[in-house]
Amino acid sequence: MAAYAVVVRDGQLLLARARDDDGRPEWVLPGGGMEHGEDPYDTVRRELEEETGYLVEVTGFLGIDSSRRTLPGRFRRPADHHGLRLLYEGRVTGGELRDEIGGSTEHAAWQPLDAVPGLARIGLIDTALRLWRERPTTGHLEAGRG
Numbered sequence: 557m558a559a560y561a562v563v564v565r566d567g568q569l570l571l572a573r574a575r576d577d578d579g580r581p582e583w584v585l586p587g588g589g590m591e592h593g594e595d596p597y598d599t600v601r602r603e604l605e606e607e608t609g610y611l612v613e614v615t616g617f618l619g620i621d622s623s624r625r626t627l628p629g630r631f632r633r634p635a636d637h638h639g640l641r642l643l644y645e646g647r648v649t650g651g652e653l654r655d656e657i658g659g660s661t662e663h664a665a666w667q668p669l670d671a672v673p674g675l676a677r678i679g680l681i682d683t684a685l686r687l688w689r690e691r692p693t694t695g696h697l698e699a700g701r702g
Contacts (some may be wrong), residue, residue, distance in 0.1 A: 557589070557590050557598070557639075557640045557641075557642070558587060558588055558589045558599070558639070558640070558641045558642070559587050559588075559592060559597075559599040559600040559603065559641070559643075559644065560585040560586065560587030560588075560600065560603075560641060560642070560643055560644070560680065560684065561585065561586060561587055561600050561604055561612060561643075561644045561645065561646035562585070562616070562618060562643065562644070562645050562646070562650060562684045562687075562688045563586070563604070563610075563646045563647065563648060564688070565647075565648060565666070567667065567668060567669055567670075568666035568667060569663075569668075569669055569672060569681075569685070570586060570608060570610070570664070570666055571583045571584065571585065571586070571650075571659035571664070571665060571666075571667050571675075571677075572584050572585070572586045572607045572656070572658055572663065573609060573661060573663040573664075573665070574661045574662065574683050575661055575662070576591065576640075577681045577690045579668065580676070580693065581676065582676045582677055582678055583667070583672075583675045583678070583681065583682065584675065584677070584678050584680070584681070585643075585678075585680055585681055585684055586603060586604045586607045586613050586660065586661075586664070587599070587600055587603045587607075587641075588603040588606075588607070588660060596642045596652075597614055597644075597670050597682050598612060600612075600642075600644050600646065601614065601638060601646075604646065605651060606656055606659060607656045607659065607660075607661045607664060607670070608651075608653060608654070608656075608661075608664040609651045609652050609653050609654035609664065610647055610648045610650070610651040610652075610653065611648070611649050611650035611651040612645050612646035612647060612649060613646060614645070615644075615645050615646060615647050616644065616645040617642070617643075617644055617645075617695065618643040618644060618645055618684065618687040618688055618691070618695065619643050619687045619692065619694075619695030619696060619697070620638070620640060620641065620642055620643070620695055620696070621639075621640075621641040621643060621680060621684075622639045622640055622641075623638070623639045624637065624640070625639075626635055626642040627645050641680060643683070643684050643687055644682070647687060653656070653665075653666075670686075672685065675695050680702045685698065691701040
């Protein structure tokens with residue numbers, strides 16, 4: 557289980573850059589995995605500060621992204637992985653933009669919203685932006701809509 561934030565300011569989206577499994581850079585939403593016993597609200601604020609340097613206020617809950625896939629498991633047995641990613645909206649309240657040192661991301665930056673489709677990025681960014689734009693009352697997106 558993980559928590560992420562959509563932080564938009566002046567037409568720009570706050571993103572972090574990481575490396576994919578093959579070492580290629582890709583943009584990700586700031587956020588990440590919950591620690592045992594941690595509230596997801598606290599997770600998203602902690603992760604944002606770790607990855608971007610910013611202190612954020614959570615201003616809304618956008619929804620949940622649920623994914624299921626098969627991953628390589630121990631002893632060559634596949635593992636059925638079910639991930640839940642909670643998506644929040646946030647607003648910067650303090651701190652200064654900086655890169656994470658020794659963590660899961662290597663760079664933090666604001667990207668113009670209209671440039672996001674051209675970025676090398678993970679699919680969660682598109683899901684999160686749809687939730688942010690559409691604001692479904694259920695917190696769930698209709699399948700098949702892009």
